[in-house]
Amino acid sequence: xxxxxxxxxxxxxxxxxxxxxxxxxxxxxVEDGDFFALVGRTGSGKSTLAMHLNGLIRKQTGVILxxxxxxxxxxxxxxxxxxxxxxxxxxxSQLFADTVALDVGFGPKNLKLDPKEIDARVRDSIGAxxxxxxxxxxxxPFELSGGQMRRVAxxxxxxxxxxxxxxxxxxxGLDPQGKKDIMELVSSLRSSLKAVIxxxxxxxxVAKYCNKVALMDEGRLVGVFTPRQLFRDDTVERxxxxxxxxxxxxxxxxxxxxxxxxxxxxxxxxxxKILEAKNIK
Amino acid sequence: MREIAxxxxxxxxxxxxxxxxxxxxxxxxAYLVMVFFVETYIxxxxxxxxxxxxxxxxxxxxxxxxxxxxxxxxxAFFTFLMTMLFYGGAKKTVVWEWWIIKIYxxxxxxxxxxxxxxxxxxxxxxxxxxxxxxxELTDGLEWLxxxxxxxxxxxxxxxxxxxxxxxxxxxLIDETDRIINAQKSxxxxxxSRNIFKRAKAMIPILVPLIxxxxxxxxxxxxxxxxxxxxxxxxxxxxxxxRFTWRDPIALILFAAEFTVILWLKFNxxxxxxxxxxxxxx
Numbered sequence: 392x393x394x395x396x397x398x399x400x401x402x403x404x405x406x407x408x409x410x411x412x413x414x415x416x417x418x419x420x421v422e423d424g425d426f427f428a429l430v431g432r433t434g435s436g437k438s439t440l441a442m443h444l445n446g447l448i449r450k451q452t453g454v455i456l457x458x459x460x461x462x463x464x465x466x467x468x469x470x471x472x473x474x475x476x477x478x479x480x481x482x483x484s485q486l487f488a489d490t491v492a493l494d495v496g497f498g499p500k501n502l503k504l505d506p507k508e509i510d511a512r513v514r515d516s517i518g519a520x521x522x523x524x525x526x527x528x529x530x531x532p533f534e535l536s537g538g539q540m541r542r543v544a545x546x547x548x549x550x551x552x553x554x555x556x557x558x559x560x561x562x563x564g565l566d567p568q569g570k571k572d573i574m575e576l577v578s579s580l581r582s583s584l585k586a587v588i589x590x591x592x593x594x595x596x597v598a599k600y601c602n603k604v605a606l607m608d609e610g611r612l613v614g615v616f617t618p619r620q621l622f623r624d625d626t627v628e629r630x631x632x633x634x635x636x637x638x639x640x641x642x643x644x645x646x647x648x649x650x651x652x653x654x655x656x657x658x659x660x661x662x663x664k665i666l667e668a669k670n671i672k
Numbered sequence: 673m674r675e676i677a678x679x680x681x682x683x684x685x686x687x688x689x690x691x692x693x694x695x696x697x698x699x700x701x702a703y704l705v706m707v708f709f710v711e712t713y714i715x716x717x718x719x720x721x722x723x724x725x726x727x728x729x730x731x732x733x734x735x736x737x738x739x740x741x742x743x744x745x746x747x748a749f750f751t752f753l754m755t756m757l758f759y760g761g762a763k764k765t766v767v768w769e770w771w772i773i774k775i776y777x778x779x780x781x782x783x784x785x786x787x788x789x790x791x792x793x794x795x796x797x798x799x800x801x802x803x804x805x806x807x808e809l810t811d812g813l814e815w816l817x818x819x820x821x822x823x824x825x826x827x828x829x830x831x832x833x834x835x836x837x838x839x840x841x842x843x844l845i846d847e848t849d850r851i852i853n854a855q856k857s858x859x860x861x862x863x864s865r866n867i868f869k870r871a872k873a874m875i876p877i878l879v880p881l882i883x884x885x886x887x888x889x890x891x892x893x894x895x896x897x898x899x900x901x902x903x904x905x906x907x908x909x910x911x912x913x914r915f916t917w918r919d920p921i922a923l924i925l926f927a928a929e930f931t932v933i934l935w936l937k938f939n940x941x942x943x944x945x946x947x948x949x950x951x952x953x
Contacts, residue, residue, distance in 0.1 A: 447853050469859045477857040484847075485854040487879035497876065501859035533883070547858060 392458045392474075392554050392585050394421040394444065399453030401439055413610045414439055417453070420615075421555075421603075426581060427588045428597040428618075431607035432631035437590045440607070441557050444588070445475040457555070473502055476553030480560050482544030486532035491517070491543050494532050498551040509550075516549040519583070521576055538569045542576070554585040562593060574600055598622060598635040598656050606630060619656050637661045680740070682802045687918055688730035689803045693812030695919045696800055699926045703796045706930050707789055715936045716788045722929045723795060732802045740798040741791060748787055755783040806838045811913055828907065836892070844885065851880050 401414040414436045421427045429437045442448040443455060446468045455462040460471055479485070488494035492513050499509040517524045520542040527535070532543055541561075548556070561577060562570040570593075578600055581587055591597050597604055598618045606613040606621065608630045621627060622638045633639070641653035641661050650668045655661045688696075710716055727734050741748075759779045768775045804812070814831035821827045855876045856862070862873050 442853065445857055447856060472857055472859050477854075479850060479854045479857070482854065484884050485851055485876075485880050487876045487883075497855075497860070498858035501861060551858065 393423060393456075394555060394586065394588075395454070395456040396420070396440075396443075397454040397456075399440070399443065399450070399455065401436075401443070401448065401451050415610045417607075417610075417612045419605050419612060421586050421588060423585045424581075425586045425588075425603055426578075426601045427586060428601040428604045429588065429590045429607065430592070430594070430597060430604055430627070430632060431613075434609075435607040436610040437607055438559060439610075441477060441559060441588065441590060444555070444557060445472045445477055447477075469502060473498075473551045474553055475555045475557065476548040476551055477557040478545050478548050478559065478561060480563055481541075482548075483532075483537065483540035486540060486544060486547075489531060490529050491532050491535070492528040495543060495546045495550050498547055502551065512550045512552065513546075516546040517543070519549055519580065520546045521572075522546070538565060538572065541565070541569075541573065545573075545576070549580070555588065556580065556584050556586075557588045557590075559590045560592065561589065562591075562596065570596070592632070594622070594627065594633055594635045595637075598638070606632075619654075622656065623654065680798075680801055681805050682730075682732045682736065684731045686729060686731040686803070688726060688799070690916070690918060691803075691922050692913055692915050692919045693804050693808035694815050694913060695915070695922055696804055697809070697812045697816060699922065700796055700800045702926065702930065704793065706933055707792050707796070709933050709937045710789065710792075711785065712936060713784070713788075715933055716785075716792070718929065718932050718936070719792050723792070723799075726799060730799065730803050732799075737795065737798055737802065741794060744790060744794050748790055751786055751790060752783055755779065755786050759783075807835060807911075808913070810834045810838065811909065811911075815913060832907065840888070840892075843888070844881070847884055848877065848881055851877050 397418045399414055399417045403413060417436075417440060429440065431437050439448060443450060444457065446462075446466060450462045457471070458474060460466050460474075486494050488497060495513045495516055496509045499512050504512070513528070514524050517528065522539065522542055527539070527543075532540060535543065545558075545561070556577075558577060562573050565573060574596055577587060577589070589597075589601065601618060603615055604618055604621050605615045606627065613626075613630065618635075622634055625634070625642075627634060634642070635656070637655065637658045637660075638653065641650065641655050641664065644650045644661075644665070645653040650664045652664075655664055707719070710719060724734075727737055756775070756779060759776070759782055766774050766776055801809075810831055813834075814827055817825075817827050817830075852862070860873060860876055862870070864870050864873065
């Protein structure tokens with residue numbers, strides 16, 4: 392179940408005061424098994440694009456193909472939203488129910504599943520985000536720590552058993568350990584999902600986890616790259632983003648003549664390069 | 673949510689816009705009183721002419737102003753119905769008859785007057801909000817309520833609370849947007865026809881919204897505290913309200929209108945026989 396987007400354009404109401412976040416002629420394809428990153432500075436249209444995927448924004452012009460949903464006709468939004476789950480920024484701010492179990496079960500309940508199925512899904516998804524069902528299910532979501540709340544919110548989307556998961560800056564506002572834990576969690580979810588799409592400003596995460604990166608700027612798609620292609624030169628810096636820290640360091644080491652080429656992506660490769668240059672075995 | 677017009681201020685520059693907010697407030701209050709002195713069609717004619725002149729001078733498109741009447745559509749219909757049912761005046765000439773329903777001439781006249789009064793009661797304050805920003809309004813109100821400070825009512829703090837509320841509302845709308853999108857992504861149904869279901873559907877929006885409002889209020893209070901904000905007493909303003917030459921003119925013009933209305937009502941000048949204008953009165 393791939394996601395295909397062709398020539399998608401979106402313009403906000405002409406009368407609207409804020410005319411940012413429009414899309415112009417965006418085409419891209421997300422294949423099964425992809426961990427797809429959407430990067431670009433604030434207002435580049437990443438979120439607008441993401442909100443098209445589950446029908447929160449109605450398509451204006453262009454083509455969107457997801458499964459057998461026909462975006463040109465009236466689509467069954469519930470079915471689409473069960474297929475494409477979106478975890479918004481700071482998802483913990485959307486928790487509302489009396490207990491964690493009820494909150495996680497909100498999506499399945501809206502899908503009118505039977506109570507047994509709902510219960511099973513709630514258990515599964517709370518487990519999937521690395522929390523202990525028995526310990527946490529009966530608690531109020533407001534008693535939890537920030538990291539736990541975010542996990543519960545992600546579980547709330549997973550409980551709908553989506554095939555494609557879209558995450559809008561899943562690690563924003565967490566401490567370094569929290570960031571790492573959430574990224575490991577998302578990475579571990581990949582096996583049960585067809586594709587993961589992540590909006591991110593953190594290029595270290597993109598370099599480490601994603602296999603494809605779409606770079607956006609002012610509503611236009613600059614291109615779709617592999618992380619290695621994208622971070623080879625200073626392209627991202629021209630679009631208001633930073634290189635991953637290891638790559639940036641490699642460039643400096645190369646300029647200083649310590650290593651010969653900066654063609655690396657992660658820390659391990661950088662270390663290998665330095666060892667090679669220094670002839671240390 | 674973006675469409676919600678807040679205070680519906682219409683941005684342009686005109687004599688009406690630059691008239692002092694305090695003067696406009698005073699005039700608006702007096703205007704509401706004045707509308708109740710109008711009891712004839714001639715009186716409403718005078719109101720209409722003055723109103724059109726004001727709209728013209730304010731450069732706000734007339735249709736925009738008239739659009740504000742949409743909110744009283746139901747109320748107007750209800751008023752019409754009530755006047756028709758409980759009209760106590762003379763029932764002489766029948767204008768229209770069907771089955772047991774008879775509509776009398778007197779009824780229509782009375783109805784017209786009530787509806788016109790309603791319309792003008794709405795139009796006046798509408799012009800105030802079209803031509804005065806919420807901030808100016810608060811400042812104006814604060815100034816007008818100043819005497820209350822003498823009996824120990826904390827006007828300054830009240831005004832501060834009000835202007836901060838106005839400041840926060842756009843953020844609140846953004847937040848509401850986010851939460852609605854998130855819950856929609858979990859298949860929440862906000863479009864049910866059933867009014868109880870719709871009310872219940874508000875819970876997943878209201879709970880997170882209230883929770884985040886409290887959190888933000890707390891943060892704001894801390895931020896003010898940490899900058900040693902004590903009381904609102906000697907707060908200075910970036911835009912000070914200033915009386916100008918326009919203000920006495922506005923007052924004089926309004927006083928003239930009021931005089932005409934009072935003259936029509938109490939007939940100050942008996943030598944002008946109002947009955948000569950016959951049926952309109």
